[in-house]
Amino acid sequence: MQNAQVVIVGAGAAGLAAAGKLGECGFSVLLLEARDRIGGRIFTRREPGCAAPIELGAEFIHGMPPEIWQPLEESAADVVEVEGQNWCVSNGKLGPCKFFSQVDRILERMDDSLPDESFFHFLNLRFPNPQQDQKQEEARRRALAYVSGFNAADPDRVGVHWLVRGMKAEQRIDGHRAFRIRNGYEDLLDIFRQRLQKYKVDVRTNSAVESVRWRPGHAELAFRSDKAVSKLIASRIIITLPLSLLKLRPPLTGAIEFTPPLPREKLDALETLEMGAVVRLVLRFRRSFWKDISAPTNGKSKTLADMSFLFSEDDWFPTWWTTMPIDAPLITAWAPFRSAEKLSSCAKSFVVQRSLETLSELLAVNLHDLENWLEGAYFHDWQSDPFSRGAYSYGKVGSDGAHSALAAPLEDTIFFAGEATDTSGHNGTVHGAIASGYRAVRQILRTH
Numbered sequence: 220m221q222n223a224q225v226v227i228v229g230a231g232a233a234g235l236a237a238a239g240k241l242g243e244c245g246f247s248v249l250l251l252e253a254r255d256r257i258g259g260r261i262f263t264r265r266e267p268g269c270a271a272p273i274e275l276g277a278e279f280i281h282g283m284p285p286e287i288w289q290p291l292e293e294s295a296a297d298v299v300e301v302e303g304q305n306w307c308v309s310n311g312k313l314g315p316c317k318f319f320s321q322v323d324r325i326l327e328r329m330d331d332s333l334p335d336e337s338f339f340h341f342l343n344l345r346f347p348n349p350q351q352d353q354k355q356e357e358a359r360r361r362a363l364a365y366v367s368g369f370n371a372a373d374p375d376r377v378g379v380h381w382l383v384r385g386m387k388a389e390q391r392i393d394g395h396r397a398f399r400i401r402n403g404y405e406d407l408l409d410i411f412r413q414r415l416q417k418y419k420v421d422v423r424t425n426s427a428v429e430s431v432r433w434r435p436g437h438a439e440l441a442f443r444s445d446k447a448v449s450k451l452i453a454s455r456i457i458i459t460l461p462l463s464l465l466k467l468r469p470p471l472t473g474a475i476e477f478t479p480p481l482p483r484e485k486l487d488a489l490e491t492l493e494m495g496a497v498v499r500l501v502l503r504f505r506r507s508f509w510k511d512i513s514a515p516t517n518g519k520s521k522t523l524a525d526m527s528f529l530f531s532e533d534d535w536f537p538t539w540w541t542t543m544p545i546d547a548p549l550i551t552a553w554a555p556f557r558s559a560e561k562l563s564s565c566a567k568s569f570v571v572q573r574s575l576e577t578l579s580e581l582l583a584v585n586l587h588d589l590e591n592w593l594e595g596a597y598f599h600d601w602q603s604d605p606f607s608r609g610a611y612s613y614g615k616v617g618s619d620g621a622h623s624a625l626a627a628p629l630e631d632t633i634f635f636a637g638e639a640t641d642t643s644g645h646n647g648t649v650h651g652a653i654a655s656g657y658r659a660v661r662q663i664l665r666t667h
Contacts, residue, residue: 221451223249223421225663226440228428228475229459231259232277232649233636235411236286236656237457242418244664249451250420251442253427253473253606257412260461260607261649263403264597266503271547272403273501275599277649278551279399282392284650286657290410297401303527303543306514308581309357313514316530321358322365331383335616338366338382339375360532367556368538370647371495372613381614381646388644401545404649427606429469430476431456435630455632455666457659459652462639463494463608465625472605481629488624491617492639494609495647496559496602500536500574503595504548509541512582529581534558536577548594552577555610563602571596611647612639622646626655631666634659 225241227234230252238250256262262276279301280287291298307316328345329338336344342362348355366374366382389395400406415422426444433439438456441448458465460475466489467474510524529539538553552574554562562570575593579586601610614621626640636659638645638652645651 221249221449223247223451223453225249225455225457226251226438226451226453227457227459228440229253229259229637230257230422230424231459231461231637232261232407232652233638233640233656233659234259234457234459235408235415236653237459237636237660238420238422239411239414239418240657240660241663242415242420244660246663248418248420249453250415250422251426251428251440252422252424255424257422257424258404258408260601260611261404261408262599263405263408265403265405266595269503269547269549271401271542271545271549272405273503273549273597274403274551275499275501275597276601277404279397281648281650282389282394282396284392284645284648284654286650286653287407291400291407294406294410296406296410298398299401299544301397301399301527301543303525303541304523305528305530306523306526308529308531308533313512313582315516316528318358318361321354322362325358325362326365326382326386329379329383329386331380333379335378335380335619337375337616338372338377338379339363341379342374361530364530364532364537368553370613371497371555371559371610373493373495373556376493376615378614378616378618381618384644385646392650399542399545407649427473428475430478431633432478433629433632435632438632455634455663457634457636457656457663459635459637459656461494461607461609461637462489462492462612464606465489465639466494467608473608484624484627485629488621491615491621492612492625493615495611495613496556496563497610498554498559498562498570498600498602499598500552500554500570501597502550502552502571502574502578502593503597504550504589504592505594506592507541507546507548508584508588508592509550509582512584523582531581533577533581535561535573539578539581550578559602559610563600565600567596567598570598570600613647626658628659628662634662 260276264273305316428442430441464473469476527543536552636655641651
């Protein structure tokens with residue numbers, strides 16, 4: 220039976236960050252990953268001849284978080300700011316988006332000093348529309364779409380307190396700005412790979428942890444690799460699993476059986492947090508056909524050549540975006556919340572065809588032409604991914620303190636990291652995950 224000072228479960232952003240830092244501090248570290256790749260919900264694909272990466276997981280850098288910017292700048296990675304125009308389809312008409320200021324006014328009314336409530340309840344209470352005013356109703360719908368789209372959250376369950384904390388955290392890092400890495404998030408993974416190699420961190424993929432038996436200062440892990448079960452002993456472990464897997468119970472794939480079980484405060488915290496749903500699809504065309512489409516703007520006709528985002532109220536794919544400012548014939552279809560629930564577990568062929576039909580309707584382009592122009596479709600259903608079972612976490616009504624409870628170590632033996640354990644308001648982000656990994660390392664160093 221192998222021994223290690225620290226075993227880290229999960230090689231997503233949190234696990235990679237923690238492993239590199241612990242290795243730098245002189246610990247012997249074993250990193251176990253259930254998938255056949257590292258990165259977790261970072262999932263970049265490169266296609267020959269394509270000017271932009273195909274991101275099936277994390278894509279944007281939201282604001283200026285040092286956890287991401289510092290390593291990228293040190294490695295001279297090429298980062299570009301997202302630019303271009305946002306277009307909307309409303310009542311069947313394509314035009315520039317005009318609802319952002321109305322949505323901002325709604326979001327700014329949220330108050331975390333008042334008793335917590337769901338966003339849907341807040342909206343109906345603070346912004347009722349008994350007269351069915353058309354503009355007011357559109358603002359309400361767009362606000363609901365923002366919460367369910369950006370946060371992949373159920374508006375009837377997500378808590379206003381959690382939303383406000385997230386908005387305040389974004390403001391501190393200029394979160395209104397968005398960036399993308401020209402070569403994709405794979406550049407960040409390469410930086411982590413180099414750190415792991417430098418500090419001789421033992422990384423094992425295809426190794427799914429199934430059980431943890433522990434007492435203070437001692438943990439015994441059983442993990443399955445190549446259909447065989449192996450065991451190892453560590454004095455400390457860091458669990459970086461997605462929230463959905465922490466909530467899961469054996470014998471379902473991805474679940475871990477803890478002996479003794481996680482304490483009540485952990486279970487209570489898990490109950491007030493939820494995993495959002497997202498299905499994403501990247502379509503690669505022979506050319507950027509949207510550049511030839513025109514729409515009226517302030518009485519004039521303008522092409523969609525600078526289109527960055529396309530927002531609609533479509534039931535299947537309400538949000539789309541291009542690779543702006545990178546010039547590539549790629550467009551991403553984003554299906555959150557109810558849309559994801561409808562598409563999850565559907566065959567890829569159905570999802571692709573449904574996306575083309577939606578794009579045809581939104582942009583008034585002949586469906587047959589879209590089918591002929593299509594060169595590739597890249598799809599990932601994060602709900603059906605057994606080692607993710609969702610997109611990223613959010614806090615339900617009454618989740619105050621849940622992230623801190625989830626992040627608290629058990630008897631200085633089991634530590635927790637991952638975006639759901641971030642306590643600074645950056646849940647659901649790569650930088651929040653990285654920060655949580657570093658926080659777990661600091662907790663270990665205080666006990667060493």
